[in-house]
Amino acid sequence: MSSTQAVSRPLEEQMITTIPTIHLAAPMPGFPAHRRFALVRLNEEGLLYAFTSLDNPELRFLVVPPDPFFENYTPEIPDESLALLGYPDAEDLITMLVITAGRDATAANLMAPIVINTVNRMACQVVLAGTDMPVRAILSKKE
Amino acid sequence: MLVLTRRAGESVMIGDDVVITVLEARGDVIRLGIQAPKDVRVHREEVYRELQAANREAASPTDEVVEELTRTLRPPEEQ
Numbered sequence: 001m002s003s004t005q006a007v008s009r010p011l012e013e014q015m016i017t018t019i020p021t022i023h024l025a026a027p028m029p030g031f032p033a034h035r036r037f038a039l040v041r042l043n044e045e046g047l048l049y050a051f052t053s054l055d056n057p058e059l060r061f062l063v064v065p066p067d068p069f070f071e072n073y074t075p076e077i078p079d080e081s082l083a084l085l086g087y088p089d090a091e092d093l094i095t096m097l098v099i100t101a102g103r104d105a106t107a108a109n110l111m112a113p114i115v116i117n118t119v120n121r122m123a124c125q126v127v128l129a130g131t132d133m134p135v136r137a138i139l140s141k142k143e
Numbered sequence: 144m145l146v147l148t149r150r151a152g153e154s155v156m157i158g159d160d161v162v163i164t165v166l167e168a169r170g171d172v173i174r175l176g177i178q179a180p181k182d183v184r185v186h187r188e189e190v191y192r193e194l195q196a197a198n199r200e201a202a203s204p205t206d207e208v209v210e211e212l213t214r215t216l217r218p219p220e221e222q
Contacts, residue, residue, distance in 0.1 A: 029184075030198040043213045059202060069218065069219060084181055099212075112198075139216075140217070
């Protein structure tokens with residue numbers, strides 16, 4: 001797997017300097033040109049990560065693991081997505097939720113998680129259409 | 144927009160690899176079957192548009208926002 005130097009940013013000084021590349025098997029809706037990403041841990045507790053485009057590092061998403069914010073979140077990954085990811089075993093997968101910081105609250109997208117196969121580093125944003133998962137689920141409110 | 148008329152059982156090809164078949168047409172409701180390569184994503188338009196908008200809204204928060212969340216994000220019971 002190819003590795004790459006991380007783009008240094010003031011906030012991410014504690015980043016390791018070589019980060020393995022994650023390859024999106026299909027691009028994220030709205031961002032067709034971006035296929036290679038890095039996952040960068042932003043806080044010590046491992047609650048907040050940046051999913052940063054290596055094709056243009058100006059693009060990044062903030063992502064969180066579902067646990068501990070949504071404890072009963074166990075999405076069923078559709079077969080088409082499993083095929084894109086190379087038919088992983090369940091234990092090879094990690095899930096990250098894209099979050100949006102709004103004025104009053106931070107919300108997570110439960111309808112379209114980013115699923116990463118840790119073995120081959122393929123990923124995709126899985127669309128759980130036909131479920132009642134919200135696109136905006138409140139993660140935390142601002143005081 | 145290209146407009147074609149099909150009956151149940153007939154199909155449309157898009158490029159070399161995408162085939163859309165009208166499986167059943169009953170009044171207002173049309174059932175479509177879609178064959179496409181696995182890296183071509185197929186979604187109901189309104190779902191796709193909603194996700195596209197959500198991704199765009201989430202994309203590239205400012206450094207201030209990132210810094211605040213890095214400092215303040217906590218598991219639910221600690222809020």
